[in-house]
Amino acid sequence: MSRQILATGATGTVGREVVRLFYDEGYxxxxxxRNLKNIAVYHRLSRMLVIQHKVS
Known part of the structure; x- marks a missing residue:
């Protein structure tokens, strides 16, 4: 069974580091x-799914 997390704030300063740590551990x-233009830092991560959401 694969380990998974849902990350909110993944494109922020802290969120990027948290995502990298979990990714490096195999998650x-x-x-x-909120904005797909901010996900360029993740373009090489194969075990990552990005979901756009709107905050109202």
Missing amino acids: HIKAAV
């Missing part, structure tokens, strides 16, 4: 982001 990451 599959689901990241909820």
Whole structure:
């Protein structure tokens, strides 16, 4: 069974580091982001799913 986390704030300063730590430990990451243009830092991560959400 694979280990997974849902990360909110994954494109922020702290969130990027947290996602990297979990990714390096073998986790599959689901990241909820408000703006897809901020996900360029993750373009090489194969175990990551990015979901765009709107805050109202």
